[in-house]
Amino acid sequence: MGQPAAETSSFMTDFLLKSGGVAIIDGGLATELERYGADLNDPLWSAKCLLTSPHLIRAVHLDYLEAGADIIITASYQATIQGFEAKGFSSDESESLLRKSVEIAFAASIGSYGAYLADGSEYSGNYGHAITLENLKDFHRRRVQILAESGADLIAFETIPNKVEAQAYVELLEEEDIKIPAWLSFNSKDGVNVVSGDSLFDCASIAESCKNVVAVGINCTPPRFIHGLILSIKKVTTKPILIYPNSGESYDGKRKEWVQNTGISDKDFVSYVNKWCEIGAALVGGCCRTTPNTIRAIYRTLSSRSPALSS
Numbered sequence: 332m333g334q335p336a337a338e339t340s341s342f343m344t345d346f347l348l349k350s351g352g353v354a355i356i357d358g359g360l361a362t363e364l365e366r367y368g369a370d371l372n373d374p375l376w377s378a379k380c381l382l383t384s385p386h387l388i389r390a391v392h393l394d395y396l397e398a399g400a401d402i403i404i405t406a407s408y409q410a411t412i413q414g415f416e417a418k419g420f421s422s423d424e425s426e427s428l429l430r431k432s433v434e435i436a437f438a439a440s441i442g443s444y445g446a447y448l449a450d451g452s453e454y455s456g457n458y459g460h461a462i463t464l465e466n467l468k469d470f471h472r473r474r475v476q477i478l479a480e481s482g483a484d485l486i487a488f489e490t491i492p493n494k495v496e497a498q499a500y501v502e503l504l505e506e507e508d509i510k511i512p513a514w515l516s517f518n519s520k521d522g523v524n525v526v527s528g529d530s531l532f533d534c535a536s537i538a539e540s541c542k543n544v545v546a547v548g549i550n551c552t553p554p555r556f557i558h559g560l561i562l563s564i565k566k567v568t569t570k571p572i573l574i575y576p577n578s579g580e581s582y583d584g585k586r587k588e589w590v591q592n593t594g595i596s597d598k599d600f601v602s603y604v605n606k607w608c609e610i611g612a613a614l615v616g617g618c619c620r621t622t623p624n625t626i627r628a629i630y631r632t633l634s635s636r637s638p639a640l641s642s
């Protein structure tokens with residue numbers, strides 16, 4: 332088991348100091364690609380743009396930087412070697428495409444096995460008994476290696492739906508002696524457990540046990556659940572807590588569509604942000620269906636916090 336370098340363990344605390352205590356993560360990537368006209372109805376979902384329209388990925392990353400984001404998450408959420416090979420690319424070509432996502436941005440996204448299934452399974456976390464810890468490690472291993480050596484600053488394990496996949500990630504970080512830091516971010520649909528029904532306490536404890544993990548939190552979850560989830564995570568972790576909720580809308584995985592009028596406005600989203608930071612969130616941004624306007628509003632609300640709150 333490799334010892335993480337000293338700079339890995341202080342990576343996030345140093346970064347948070349430079350960002351004034353709270354860092355801003357970007358917003359929904361796929362959401363914005365669609366707004367620019369990309370058709371993501373494809374097994375590769377947002378990763379399809381690595382093939383067809385990298386200029387759009389660049390444009391969305393720039394929009395988020397301009398809106399005030401400190402951390403930009405790559406288009407590799409659903410970029411898997413297995414997924415590219417299913418399209419007819421060779422393994423070398425698939426690995427190049429994965430690296431390309433990081434030429435464009437900095438926190439290398441790894442979506443779950445459920446994302447690869449491309450049927451919204453990252454919102455159920457139900458992989459069946461046939462999928463074991465070892466299967467999941469084998470599935471993710473090469474992608475983790477490539478992204479860790481791609482020049483990314485951090486690996487963002489996002490939208491983790493269950494405990495076994497969290498365990499697979501931390502074991503991979505150790506087995507592969509990964510030299511860059513990582514965060515683990517779970518999703519919930521009841522405000523108590525992660526989406527599979529596994530205990531958030533157990534999942535966050537797995538993240539806590541890994542030295543390479545520099546932050547733990549929640550993404551792609553309705554804003555109304557976040558307050559309680561932060562309080563639960565705080566019981567387990569001393570690491571910085573990250574929060575990047577979705578707009579609160581529901582996703583229909585079969586139709587691959589968001590259900591209209593089920594979410595909240597940017598104004599309502601942002602009304603929660605100071606409270607999340609007061610109770611312990613150190614990194615805040617948005618996930619699906621949030622936009623540069625959401626991030627701009629987060630930036631403004633955090634900039635206007637009183638010094639007492641930001642200390």
Ligand SMILES: C[S+](C)CC[C@H](N)C(=O)O
Nearest residue numbers: 376446449450451582587
């Ligand atoms: C976070 S969900 C909206 C991701 C979408 C899914 N993996 C798909 O392929 O449609």
Ligand SMILES: N[C@@H](CCS)C(=O)O
Nearest residue numbers: 359360361408490551
């Ligand atoms: N980083 C991904 C997360 C999907 S849950 C995106 O914003 O599209």
Ligand SMILES: [Zn+2]
Nearest residue numbers: 551577618619
């Ligand atoms: Zn999301």
